[in-house]
Amino acid sequence: MPHEKSATRRAGDLAGFAALTADLGLLYGGDYNPEQWDRRTWREDIRLMAGAGVNLVTVGVFSWARYEPRPGAREFAWLDEVLDLLGAAGIAVDLATPTASPPPWLGRLHPDTLPVDADGVRLVAGSRNQFSPASRVYREHALAITRDLVERYAGHPAVRMWHVGNELGQVCYGDESAAAFRRWLRARYGTVEALNEAWATTVWSQQYASFDEVLPPRRMPYHVNPSQSLDFRRYSSDQLRTLYREQRDVIRAVDPERPVTTNLMGFFALADYWSWARDLDVVADDAYPDPGDPRSPADAALTADLMRSLGGGRPWMLMEAAVGAVSWRDHNLPRSPERSRREALQAVAHGADGVCYFQWRASRAGAERFHSAMLPHAGADTRVHAGVVRVGGDLARLRDVVGQRVPARVVALFDWESWWAAEEQARPTGRLRTLDVLRAWYRVLWDAGVAVDLVHPDDLAITGSAGYDVVLVPQSYLLSPEAADALGRAASRGASVVVGCFTGVADRDAHVRTGRFPVLLADLLGVSGEEWAALPDAGVPLAGPLVGPDEPADAGPRAHVLGELLRTDGAEVLASYAVGHLAGAPAVTRRRVPRSDGVATAADAGCAWYVGTVLPEPLLRRVLADACERAGVSGVVPGLADLPDVEAVRRGDHLFVLNHSGAAAHVRIPGEHSDVLSGSVFTDLVDVPAGDVVVLTERNA
Ligand code: GLA
DSSP states (O other): OOOOOOOGGGGGOHHHHHHHHHOOOOOOEEOOGGGSOHHHHHHHHHHHHHHHHHHHEOOOOOOOOHHHHSOOOOOOHHHHHHHHHHHTTEEEEEOOTTTOOOHHHHHHOGGGOBOOOTTTOOOSSSSSOOOOOOHHHHHHHHHHHHHHHHHHHHOOOEOOOEEOSSSSSOOOSSHHHHHHHHHHHHHHHHHHHHHHHHHHGGGGGOOOOSGGGGGOOSSOOOOOOHHHHHHHHHHHHHHHHHHHHHHHHHHHHHOSSSSSEEOOOSSSSTTOOOHTTTSSSSEEOOOOOTTTTTHHHHHHHHHHHHHHHHHHTEEEEEEEOSOOOOOOSSSSSOOOOOEEEEEEHHHTTEEEEEEEESBBBOOOSSTTSSSHHHHHHHHSSSSSHHHHHHHHHHHHGGGGGTOOOOHHHHHOOHHHHHHHTSHHHSSSSSSHHHHHHHHHHHHHHHTTTHHHHHHHHHHHHHHHTTTTTEEEEESSSSHHHHHHHHHHHHHHHHHHEEEEEEOOOOOOOBBBOOOBBSSSTTTHEEEEEEEEEOOOOOOOEEEEEOOOOOOTTTTSSSBEEEEEEEESOOOOEEEEOOTTTTTTTTEEEEEEEEOOOOOOOOOGEEEEEOOSBBOOOOHHHHHHHHHHHHHTOOOOTTTTTSSSTTTEEEEETTTEEOOSSSSSSEEEEEEEETTTTOOOOEEEEEEEEEHHHHHHHEEOO
């Protein structure tokens, strides 16, 4: 489908979720899989949940085979008992449709329900996700069990929320999927001629005589047509969204009140969550930052900001996280209780109104037997469980945060279609990764305590970027004319606009725009290019005012990965290539943009930067600091960038300071504040021990 342009793309009616959190406070709990345990254990679970401050559990994610052990059977009595026990203890239930793992009989009776990979291999039962999203038979069975479950439990007082499937992400290349892909293409293009045009099938003799000849991009002898591949990604995302929607509709028909959601996976490559977000009553995310990656606190913050932005700024929830180690990486570093607590509070700082884990009780067997849980194999008398109890207490103390917003004056453009198209096969460099660039730019602002929203480029066009003073375009390979206009309008009302390399390269069909690039932005930027040039492994030294006069050309900062042969037309050159293929060409430029409202002073002008390469961090920091300064944007805490790995986020009237570093931080924050978590009072200087978090409110405010 063409991207649907509407402000309502964002998560719609949050009344149900807002009502839930107004009642329960910040949500706290996890996936609960009672089908793995006996009745006596259920009672112990619920007693310990209550002791840990758990107020919500997600039940039934993988219970289909227990409900329907034989085709058409319904065995719900055990769930009646579980829900009654939870309800009696005052623990709310997020009841899942069990559709992520059909019983083995479904694949045996109907092999077409099983997914087929790009090599034509049909996958089998024995794990999970063994369904083809296009399979009519799978969908009929999924809707039938969903309907019976919802009709039985919609009136149950413990059920307060609905959870569709689990991490919808299955892609299928089989025959039924091929037919569905063709239907999707017909709806998009109408005629095969239009499809041929969009896919540029004159290249390599790919012209189709009819839709019937078209296939998903299965294994091919050589490079895939990038437009075909892009459309298959769009189709696959839409197909998964259809699964969500049809189960959601079954729920809605019975229960119009309670919020319905599914668990997203951050920057997940197989689904365009901008197009999904308006279907979710609350955006929910599963996040498993790698404790072994020193950059994960900043990356996790970015993902959290994406989740907040998908919901148009409204509260979201962390649906799954790990209390300790996961078990699905090759080498699973543990997460200390302090780190786990920090990650929970970080999500809340960035707008989450709930923190839940996978899972409540550690499985004794099965694929996830070594995955951490809120209640480990060793039981409640453990460091991990003590940490869980502590977080429960913290979240209860933060009740006033519920519903509060995170204000941001900086926005970064990001969209899945651009990401997909930019990383198709056969391009100037395989080393330029959209997310790497986005993360690098974000990290600079995170370090400085500057809040960032994310936006789909076409939504920027709709809103006219109202409210944002700095607009970042780290890398938007596909850029619509409307989005390009919106960037121009932002700069001409005084905003700083910063555009990164390999942006605006192609149109929505992934055809390269001809002319000096970035074609749609060259006037705004006052610079344009004619060649992309992958840079040597060692990088290329830069010179110019951004670099400073004292840097020796051979030991100074270098451009990496990709450069562009640029020529200025009205922009000032801040850095240029010192040697090599691009010697003398501009690498970073800045142009003052006159204000459209006639305000003429230089100080009030907007500014447009072009960063035509991947800059080393210190230079990127200078560019982004300049952009923020000119727009009058500063961090929530002055001087934060001098305190490595200390994060500060304002949410409503709470200021969260999270010390991800291994050393105590002394943070200058003028005024008298108290820490909601510890009760400590600080005047002008706030001490945050290594690994700790404070949540400040102004005293006598
Ligand atoms: C995902 C899934 C869970 C579980 C966890 C393990 O979040 O939704 O079912 O497998 O991963 O980390």
